[in-house]
Amino acid sequence: MTRLVLAVARDTEERILEPLLERGHDVLARLGLLDDVAEVIARTNPDALIADGDVMTEDLLSHCDDSGCRVVAVCSDETQRRHIARLGLREHVDVGASIAQLEASLAGPDLGSGREEASRGVVTAVWGPAGAPGRTTIAISLAAELAELGARVCLIDADTWSASIAQMLGMLDESPGFAAACRLAGQGALTHDELDRISERYPVSQGTLSVLTGLTRSSRWPELTQSRVTDTIEMCRHWADHVVIDTGFSLESDEEISSDLFAPRRNAATLAALRASDRVLAIGRADPIGISRYLRSHVDLLDVVAGIPVHTVMNRVRSGPVGLAAVSQITSTLQRFGGIDKPTLIGHDERAADAALLEGRVLREVSPRSPVVASVRGLARAMMPEADVPATRRERRARSARSRSTRAWHVSGRATSSP
Structure with missing residues (x-):
């Protein structure tokens, strides 16, 4: 009692x-x-x-x-x-x-209030070299899939060169949410309530997907200083279960090209986001030029993140620019020249990407059967192994076939053993 x-x-x-x-x-x-x-x-x-x-x-x-x-x-x-x-x-x-x-x-183990330390979400930075490898598309799709698995997800546009998440999701970008969060962090006034206020909510059926939109003009990049970005990401980590950050492409340390050591750094937001993350998804474009760019930049990325796990994702895989057995050729090239094992390969689906861009919606909504959606869903499931993921149609079909086979075996066994 x-x-x-x-x-x-x-x-x-x-x-x-x-x-x-x-x-x-x-x-x-x-x-x-x-x-x-x-x-x-x-x-x-x-x-x-x-x-x-x-x-x-x-x-x-x-x-x-x-x-x-x-x-x-x-x-x-x-x-x-x-x-x-x-x-x-x-x-x-x-x-x-x-x-x-x-x-x-x-009936808990004790009669205390059950208070615990504030939970810490997982931060995933999505990076890719120059050449439009599809970094933003993958970041948006990953955030949406994590949310559909029941997580509270924060999607951040931290690209100081070409922010585009707001446009791709059909959101008003008159007031960049991430810049506002960084300003509040610089004043020590960033709270969970403020994040609720300045973020844009994208509708999903299961969890929640909140978006901190990017800069409306690339000339506003000085607002995203390294300390502000780091503090904002740390606050978002306690605000959401998963934080997905779309970063810029450049890994240059700006002090190497500036005589003023105290001047703002345009790439500081990208470097700070990568170093504050728990994992990095590195996106490359699966054609000869894209693979070459990726392999050259991959070495620099490993130096920047200094031990943070990096997972390679090759996007837009198709046989046209690579030739026959494209998957095998791409995999062997990455292993031979970059020592990269077990990359995730995502097929090319230009029609689905165009439809999503036209309607300002995520890929899973306009083309749920797209191979891109299936591959990104696999990445999301790997990040949330504890999620109660509903079985796919193929899995249900296989389960039903096994059940019919088992019933047939039992019936056959009873038939042969009957007098």
């Missing part, structure tokens, strides 16, 4: 109150919107508090910590879930959760 205080909306209370009482729990108090929850906690000394997400505050959570009162938040939307995550509250359920799920949250 758990001694409870309820501070939830009336419809939620009506749904859970009777089942809780039937299961032997003792409800000490049922609070309204104007009640002082902390005062009731101090007076009744309950084992646990069940409260709506917007009821919880830092002070109330600290008071529950001091009182040894476990807290379970009931969240009705993504805004409340983000609020709870910012407070560091581990135990929460959706507003429509069953009584069994609610009891499972109540």
Whole structure:
């Protein structure tokens, strides 16, 4: 039996109150919107508090910590879930959760509030050399696939040379979100609430995809200084499960070409993003010129990231510029001249890319069967192995065939063994 205080909306209370009482729990108090929850906690000394997400505050959570009162938040939307995550509250359920799920949250290993250190998301930088290898397309597609797997994803356009994510997603780019975030970071005023305000939301069916759009004019690149970019990425890391950054192409250290050591650096945003990432997807174009450019730049990239894992992705694979057995030729060339093993090869689908650009939408929406979508989905699944990924049609078909084969074997076995 758990001694409870309820501070939830009336419809939620009506749904859970009777089942809780039937299961032997003792409800000490049922609070309204104007009640002082902390005062009731101090007076009744309950084992646990069940409260709506917007009821919880830092002070109330600290008071529950001091009182040894476990807290379970009931969240009705993504805004409340983000609020709870910012407070560091581990135990929460959706507003429509069953009584069994609610009891499972109540029956935690301890009676503390369940607060934990703020989670750290995974930062993936998407880089590619000059020559339009499709870096932005891959970054957008990867962010969308991660979101469709249920993650909270932040997509950042950090390209100081040719920012284009806003245009490709059909978003208004009058106010560059990433530059605004960097300015706030420079003032020490960047918070999760500010990121919610300045980011653009792209609609997805499962998780959330928030976009920090790039510079509206490339001449504004001095706004993206190294320290500001680093601080902004670190804040985004605690704001989202996955951060995907579309970087610029140039890896030059600007101080080598400037006599003023204190002048702004145009490539600082790219270098800072690469060094702040947990992994780098390096995109190359799968034709003789693109492969040559990639191999020359790959060495410089490894020097810049200094030990951060780099995964090679060769984009726009087709037999036209490479010849027969294009996959084999590309793979062997990368291994022979760059020591690059197991690259991801993405087929060429110009029709799907054109349709996505025309409609200002992600590839998976305009052409879900595109080989590009399938390859990027594989990258996303590798980044989220714990995700509950629905089976594809081919997987369901194979599973059904195995099931029919097993049933046939059993029937045949019974037939041969019958008298």
